[in-house]
Amino acid sequence: MPGGSIYVQQDEKFTGSSPQWWYEKFWREDAQNRRRSRALKAAVGFVAGFVLALRFGLPYAALYGLLAAGLVAAVDWFIDWRAFWATAVWRGRRRGEVITGRLLRRSLGKHGYQVLDGRAIRDQASIDHLVIGPGGVWVVDNESWSPDTEIATYGGRLFFGEKYGTKVAKPLVGAAEAFAELLTRETGVKVTIAPLLAVHCGMLPRGGSLTVEGITLLKPRLVARRIRQTATPQFDDAQIELLARTAARELQRV
Known part of the structure; x- marks a missing residue:
C-alpha cells in the first residue's frame, strides 16, 4: 500500500485486487457465519411459534413452531440476499x-x-x-x-x-x-x-x-x-x- 514501510510485510488484503473483488470474496467466506446466525434465528422462531401455539391452545404446536422457524429463516435469507444484490452495479454485475x-x-x-x-x-x-x-x-x-x-x-x-x-x-x-x-x-x-x-x-x-x-x-x-x-x-x-x-x-x- 502507498506509503507503507519496507520493513513491514504488507497485508495481501490491501494489494493487487479491487474493493469489489474483495467484497465478493469476504461475502463468500462469511457464508458459514450467516448460516449459523440464520439457524439460531430460526431456533428462536421455532420456540416463539411453539409457545404461542400453546398459549392459544392450538393443536400441533410443533408444526406452528416449524412454520415460524421457516418464515424467520426465509426472511433472514431474503434480507441478506437483497443487501448483496444491491451492490450488483457497483460490483459490475449489472448495468x-x-x-x-x-x-x-x-x-x-x-x-x-x-x-x-x-x-x-x-x-x-x-x-x-x-x-x-x-x-x-x-x-x-x-x-x-x-x-x-x-x-x-x-x-x-x-x-x-x-x-x-x-x-x-x-x-x-x-x-x-x-x-x-x-x-x-x-x-x-x-x-x-x-x-x-x-x-x-x-x-x-x-x-x-x-x-x-x-x-x-x-x-x-x-x-x-x-x-x-x-x-x-x-x-x-x-x-x-x-x-x-x-x-x-x-x-x-x-
Whole structure:
C-alpha cells in the first residue's frame, strides 16, 4: 500500500485486487457465519411459534413452531440476499443505465413522457437518459459507490464519505445546461433541464434523496416519481414531440 514501510510485510488484503473483488470474496467466506446466525434465528422462531401455539391452545404446536422457524429463516435469507444484490452495479454485475432506463419507461411511458438513452453533444457532454414530458425535461445519469460510502451535504456542499462531490455534480450540471441550450436553439422552445443522478449503491440520507450543488441524487426507483411530482405542465403533446424528434436528430447516440 502507498506509503507503507519496507520493513513491514504488507497485508495481501490491501494489494493487487479491487474493493469489489474483495467484497465478493469476504461475502463468500462469511457464508458459514450467516448460516449459523440464520439457524439460531430460526431456533428462536421455532420456540416463539411453539409457545404461542400453546398459549392459544392450538393443536400441533410443533408444526406452528416449524412454520415460524421457516418464515424467520426465509426472511433472514431474503434480507441478506437483497443487501448483496444491491451492490450488483457497483460490483459490475449489472448495468445501472439498463436498470434506470427500464424503470423510467415502465413508470413514465404511459403518462406521455419520452425517454432517450445514451445521448451526447460532440466534445461537450454525454448523459445516460434524456426524459422529455409534460412536466419538463430532465437528464439522468447513473453512478455507484461502495456500500459504506455515506452520501451527504455539509455547508451546501456534496460529500462522498470524506471526499468533495463537486467533480461529480459540476459535469452533470454542465451537461444539463448544454442540452438545454441546444434544444432551445434548435426548436425555439424555451427549455430548462433539471439534472438527476441515480445512485445504485451508497448510503443516501433517510428518504433516499438529496439535492445539493444543483443536482438531485436519489435511488433509481425514486427517479420516475420525482419527475412525475412536477405538477405544472410545461409542454403540450406537439412540443414534446418536437423536442424528442430534435433531440433524436441532433444528439449523438453513445
